[in-house]
Amino acid sequence: MGNKTTVASVLAPLARAVLGARSTIRFELWDGSTIEPEGACAGTIRIRSRDALSHMVWAPGELGIGRAYVSGAVDLDGDVFAILRSLADTAPSNAELGAGTAWQAIGAAKRLGALGHRPEPPPEEARPRRGPLHSKRRDAAAISHHYDVGNDFYRLVLGPSMTYSCARFVAEDDDGAAGPNAAMSLEDAQRAKHDLICRKLDLRPGMRLLDVGCGWGSMAIHAAATYGVDVLGVTISRAQIEQARKRVEEAGLSSTVEIRLTDYRDLRGEQFDAISSIGMFEHVGTKRADTYFQTLRALLRPRGRLLNHAISSPGGSVMGPRSFVGRYVFPDGELVDVGEVVLAMQRNGFEVRDVEALREHYALTLRAWVANLESAWEQAVSLTSEGRARIWRLYMAASALGFEDGGLGLHQVLGVVPDAHGHTGMPGNRRSWR
Template sequence: MSNQRAPRGIAPTIASLFPDGLPLSLRAYDGSSAGPSDSPYGLELVRERGLSYIMTAPGDLGLARAYVAGDLVLHGAHPGDPYEAFSLLKDSTDFGVPGPLELINVVRSLGLSHLLPPAPPPQEHLPTWRHRLEGLRGLGVGLGLGRHSHERDAEAIHHHYDVSNTFYEYVLGPSMTYTCAVFPDEGASLEEAQEHKYELISRKLDLKPGQRLLDLGCGWGGMVRHAAKHHGVKALGVTLSREQATWAQEEIKRQGLDHLAEVRHLDYRRIEEGDFDAISSIGLTEHIGVDNYRPYFAFAHDKLKPGGRMLNHCITRHDNISRSTGAFIDRYVFPDGELAGSGTIVSAAENAGLEVQHHENFRLHYARTLAGWSRNLAENWDACVAETDEGTARVWGLYMAGSRIAFERNEIQLHHVLATKTVDGDSAYPLRHDFGV
């Protein structure tokens, strides 16, 4: 960004904040415009509050606030699936905070009043612990508060997963599975791919009738039901979401599986039972914090029988360099969420005493999964808005489109890590595995 006087008009001034130029058209409520006029996609800033959002939180957070609040409107793409438009915009949103001279030019063009931050949209309402934390920061108090306490994790999970079971039914489809599907072939549907994923995990765990399975972070109980129904396993799932647990228990009873399957509203760290033949963890590691990987895997090691297997399925980074998840994801989607590379996962499992037997990347499968969820959201948009509100639906459209792009571009990945509780050199694992699917 140059230090010359900012162009006159709101749209040209905002466009000047994009270091590589605005990749789509922009109109503003003052009648000004900027960006390529022939773009199939355009943004329209319809009110002054949106400008204040953008000016007081430069980058993806300010743009997201304006978009979620309805102050920044996207044209040419459905808000439930803004993938194509967001693909153009994604690389251009990290424009940071203007330097002193640049800020003077921007303020001269747009007015000092726009540097007063408006209240964030209600979808960004911080959980109690974040309000407390930010209040302490404001007072200059040292923040020796540990992340991922039982209370703090429960509130973070509530923020994301207790939106509405009906909303999730529209977005996820009949499987009610909010984790990466595994597509057996190019023509497989989302539902077929979710079923295939559960069967693949069952085969990797070598589930057999009469065995006991523990599913950590079980969601709506998809793995628990699959293991009980198709493999005759006695399965226990736990989730920190009360909404998920209630739905899962009702579905277990509806399918007549309550003699084998159970889902509890419970922190996994409070499970008292042990001696399980197998443990599945599908999408939990993202929430527990990198510093807790080793005790998490140590917990799993303690809960397994000798020779038992654990399958960890989680989103990973493409490298093992620690970095934040980004302001939008942290405030609107996954509070306290943390990701690490698969090497970090493998090391933590090994350091906890597990022997890693197999390691597999499903990155492109998650991009396909997100495309399916986005399609569901767009097709059921009016019902999703009625079930929650338009701002929440916009958050989901934005988040899923952005995540899909990140998987396609290898910014993030999805890994299975299969490990055994090996005792005195005996892993009970075959010389060569054959998962048979």
């Protein structure tokens, strides 16, 4: 490239075109040259080899960037939240970049020798799925990809509560009016979330609860131990089944809690007083929503309640195969607009009685998980792989920012099945569960 030509000098015009003059990111390139921000620095992105450019050229957009980070060709040094926020605030959309910038990127990559080969995706990437979308076989493979990566890894990230869903950061003497209580511990916040759901479902001794997508059994254990109900928890993750059953036994609840390896669509001929579905609906999909709610409706006795706790996005969002989350994190995942959730519940025999948004609480939850991961990074890598740890760090940090800025939502939707006379047994206001 000549004595005076550096990687930075080749990439600097492209960086300005993509990120704009207001960028607060510092870039450190593989030859030791750097691209410095004009003002304050939010953090450093280290591009360790030309393979990073190859990933981005062969898979333009977030998938290529994600591959470069997961493979280790790119590193993020500093506060991951500040770096991602800076990128989100300064980078234009793909539509705004235009063809000129794309050709500029290809030209820079060619000049740096990054077009000679197509790099293999990191091994942690999900392979293409077989069978119709959201068939039982394909869903089982997608669930296994995400959840069967090691119970010890999840324990490290999630903490002792082993709860992989939005917590509720509200002090015991607070009704939540002041917003999330960031001083609350993650474990207490997860307990508060489970307790809120139990109160919304009006659980009482002798009742029977179905927990759909029961994870590692935390909701089932809390409901049985605190409210005296019998619980059936179902999941299609074999790793979760093993750990959930162990936790139930250790809690002394084997006589009241059953954990079953079962797809919710295979539940037939059983009746429940209440159903909780926490962080499971994201795997169902819009086209299967009616089947999902029809199945759960058939399992509920008259006046039975369903609490559907799920991530949403305005207008809905499909985690497609060209997205980082769709390829690496939640294959076939889909975020359904909360309005569509309400309509689907009403179409299938539920009377919707309450909708509560908790997105700010999920941002705090994710920041706590990232802190857990980063504080035990070497252990996390030893339990899975460096690529897997990188995936979780990137997706959780980016998701936290999505919940903070409103691009992502979290809603609890409470529905009830009226009896033959239209009676629901619901209270006249929320005071009974606040």
